[in-house]
Amino acid sequence: MQRIFLKGIKGGTGCTAIVANLACVLKKSDVHVIAIDLDPKSDLGLHFGLPWKNTQGWSDAENFNDILTCFYQDSDGIIFLPHGEKTPSNTALNELIDNCNKLDNIQNTWVLFDCPSHIDISNYTLHEDDIVIELVNCDAVCHSLIYRRLQKLKKTENSWHHFFLVNRYNSSSELEFDLFSLWQSTLPLMAPFFINSDEVIKESTAYRNVALNCAPYSIANDDFETLAGWLVSKTAL
């Protein structure tokens, strides 16, 4: 099983959109993928066509057997688990994450977790094969946050693979170009590419869907394929 935890370094960096789009691109490449919403906002299901009225999810369940009844499958065959309405304890969160190993009935399942930006990732029990991707936008706030995060990562004994990935990159902005170049040349742990800002992502969300289905030849979908390919290469190492 390959577990990938995606979170924003701050709110609104585009984490949920990336989890959903990455899940679909991986599925298209025949990776068995499950997407799990760890964010109490519970908005991951929106990208998979889950109706608004379906508010229940894993946090409302009593135990893992009940959680198994909370999974959905969308029309593309993506399996996903909505968060639900209750606020879980840290223990319940970690139990879910641990129990996900039981879902690995098809060899090498990938589990993508949509994590809330406010969570300290070290609250989760992570293993050395886990990958954490922290989403950033090319702006001054993220610039400062990345430096602080790097300091913290240095101090904690994290065994997982941690990367920063730029989302919503605006290629016509001089500031974004400068920041991206600076980060690439001076910071460790930066993914060597970015996800462009593309209206397709917003539009496909409005259709409760993903770029692959709404605009397969878009820049957005190319970027998600790059991300998927890069992750596959990382896990093969």
Ligand SMILES: Nc1ncnc2c1ncn2[C@@H]1O[C@H](COP(=O)(O)OP(=O)(O)OP(=O)(O)O)[C@@H](O)[C@H]1O
């Ligand atoms: N690369 C992108 N280009 C254009 N729009 C994007 C991009 N990525 C995300 N968005 C849009 O930005 C908005 C916020 O995205 P999303 O909800 O995925 O962020 P988030 O990091 O999960 O937010 P939160 O911290 O509240 O959970 C959505 O409207 C989404 O469609």
Ligand SMILES: [Mg+2]
């Ligand atoms: Mg989100």
